[in-house]
Amino acid sequence: MTTFSLRLIALLLSPAVFAHPQQSPQTTSAMPPAPAVSPQSSQTTPATPPTPAVSPEAMQDLGTRVATRINTIRQQDPRAQHATWGISVVDLATGASLYAENADKLLQPASNTKLFTTATTLALVGADYKFSTTIEAAGPPDSSGRVSGDLILVGRGDPNLSGRILPYAKKTERVTQHARMLDELVDQVAAAGVRVIDGDIVGDDSYFVYERYGEGWAQDDLMWDYGAPVSALTVNDNVVFASLKPADRVGQRALLTLDPYTSYYTVRNLVTTTARGIARNIGVLREPGSLELTFWGTIPLGDAGDDEALAIEEPATANAQLLRTLLQQRGILVRGKARAVHSQSWQYPPPLPHQPFVVPPASSLSRIVLAQHHSAPLLEDLVVINKVSQNLHVEMMLRLLGKLKGVSGSLSGGLDVESKFLTERVQIDAAEFSLYDGSGLSRSDLATPHAFTQLLQYAYGQPWATEFRSTLPIAAEDGSLSTRFKGTFAADHLEAKTGQLGEVNSLSGYAITKGGHNIAFSILINHHTLGNTKAKQMIDDIVNAVLEED
Numbered sequence: 001m002t003t004f005s006l007r008l009i010a011l012l013l014s015p016a017v018f019a020h021p022q023q024s025p026q027t028t029s030a031m032p033p034a035p036a037v038s039p040q041s042s043q044t045t046p047a048t049p050p051t052p053a054v055s056p057e058a059m060q061d062l063g064t065r066v067a068t069r070i071n072t073i074r075q076q077d078p079r080a081q082h083a084t085w086g087i088s089v090v091d092l093a094t095g096a097s098l099y100a101e102n103a104d105k106l107l108q109p110a111s112n113t114k115l116f117t118t119a120t121t122l123a124l125v126g127a128d129y130k131f132s133t134t135i136e137a138a139g140p141p142d143s144s145g146r147v148s149g150d151l152i153l154v155g156r157g158d159p160n161l162s163g164r165i166l167p168y169a170k171k172t173e174r175v176t177q178h179a180r181m182l183d184e185l186v187d188q189v190a191a192a193g194v195r196v197i198d199g200d201i202v203g204d205d206s207y208f209v210y211e212r213y214g215e216g217w218a219q220d221d222l223m224w225d226y227g228a229p230v231s232a233l234t235v236n237d238n239v240v241f242a243s244l245k246p247a248d249r250v251g252q253r254a255l256l257t258l259d260p261y262t263s264y265y266t267v268r269n270l271v272t273t274t275a276r277g278i279a280r281n282i283g284v285l286r287e288p289g290s291l292e293l294t295f296w297g298t299i300p301l302g303d304a305g306d307d308e309a310l311a312i313e314e315p316a317t318a319n320a321q322l323l324r325t326l327l328q329q330r331g332i333l334v335r336g337k338a339r340a341v342h343s344q345s346w347q348y349p350p351p352l353p354h355q356p357f358v359v360p361p362a363s364s365l366s367r368i369v370l371a372q373h374h375s376a377p378l379l380e381d382l383v384v385i386n387k388v389s390q391n392l393h394v395e396m397m398l399r400l401l402g403k404l405k406g407v408s409g410s411l412s413g414g415l416d417v418e419s420k421f422l423t424e425r426v427q428i429d430a431a432e433f434s435l436y437d438g439s440g441l442s443r444s445d446l447a448t449p450h451a452f453t454q455l456l457q458y459a460y461g462q463p464w465a466t467e468f469r470s471t472l473p474i475a476a477e478d479g480s481l482s483t484r485f486k487g488t489f490a491a492d493h494l495e496a497k498t499g500q501l502g503e504v505n506s507l508s509g510y511a512i513t514k515g516g517h518n519i520a521f522s523i524l525i526n527h528h529t530l531g532n533t534k535a536k537q538m539i540d541d542i543v544n545a546v547l548e549e550d
Helices: 057-073 108-123 180-192 221-222 313-330 378-388 391-404 410-423 451-460 465-470 532-549
Strands: 084-091 097-101 134-135 151-154 201-209 241-244 255-257 266-274 283-286 292-300 308-313 337-344 367-373 431-437 492-500 504-512 520-524
Touching: 057 084, 057 097, 057 532, 084 451, 108 378, 108 391, 108 410, 108 431, 108 451, 108 465, 108 492, 108 504, 134 180, 151 313, 180 313, 180 367, 201 313, 201 391, 221 308, 241 292, 241 492, 255 266, 283 308, 378 391, 378 465, 391 410, 410 431, 410 451, 451 465, 451 504, 451 520, 492 532, 504 532, 520 532
Parallel strands: 151 201, 201 337, 266 292
Antiparallel strands: 084 097, 084 520, 134 151, 134 367, 241 255, 241 308, 283 292, 492 504, 504 520
């Protein structure tokens, strides 16, 4: 947790949208209808049919029927009665509220938070933006191939220096050469004639301020891939893949491999091989800040094996070490060590309350580029972010917003840009969101269901509407919705962002009703004991009820 993280609470003194908080399900909103929005050109029109007109009487009747269906669904499990529900459903043609229940209440949104970050990034940075990663030196190699100083790997926020295959198609696919982008950069260095490096191998992630974690992230998150540390120099999603397989005989240690960071961690492998028919039981432990991994437990003969994606502790250092190894494998002599260069928060004046970090422009360094990699267009990563709910990547997008459109590539810098976009352009009331990160992993994030439907309405009418909708999981087809809504009407008529975190589940997105109406919706459940499976099923049943009743 950083001392100077900006809390994204709006500072504007605009009046609250909801003048009269709702105490029970309502078929109309307490707010005035938002202005109608529609796609702005045939080139960017979402692939949905025109929305038929709906009379106020028909909408009132629809709301009543939907409320009855929702109550019936929740009455099936007593645990649902003790949860906090927030629901907002709006008609995209008119902006009118079709159903609202606690739509003005601040709730934890979990990964629905990514909708705020990805929409802001798409609008302000653009779908075609590309990242650049370079290997640099103070000067070219001499006639004998010698670089007299350091070799610097400079990261500028590219989230896909990995084996991930782009563009995303239905599911995440990777090639097994997880550090292939670094391999390609090393090939360029060798082709430039470098044979000896007298200095160090430096991992430079100073493009972003050195803030690895978001405020409100739990300690338990930080060991796993979904809690990987944020860095402008990211390789393989800042995770190491650990693979455990049984040995040939009972009683022997299991076979453990790590890839691509084979020597970054000190490893204790205490997993033993047991007889067939005994259930696999494996534990993994890494204390916060530790560089020691411990695996313990049992794995039976014939078992297919256990694979884990574990976060690395300090990406710039780990990637400098990895680069040094790859250079040596090419026969390049490296005399120095691997180390990192950061842009530390303490190098700059502490920010004032509710203000972002201000980082002065860096002085330009006279260095030559020995190798360079340009990323795929930014849109391809926004698709990955929303389809599979990639936390690290969206946190990098938040810092990119601060770097390109704000005062610093910091957490607070990005949140400041995002806050202004949401309040000034989308015109979401300042009191309807309070964000501490870009992913929703923070337990401190809050937003109202209405804030999400207002964002979705706004995005629906923008030139980038088609691109934004293309990032969302499609019901029963791909991403985090690939196994949901199968065999229901929603399967061909819904695209939405999922979210889950502890006792929180959420779903927000677009859909077409049986009557042909285009809607935006947001459903947030907090403080429940339903479990993820039951909570998701109830959300899905409620969405189908809305679509079927029209």
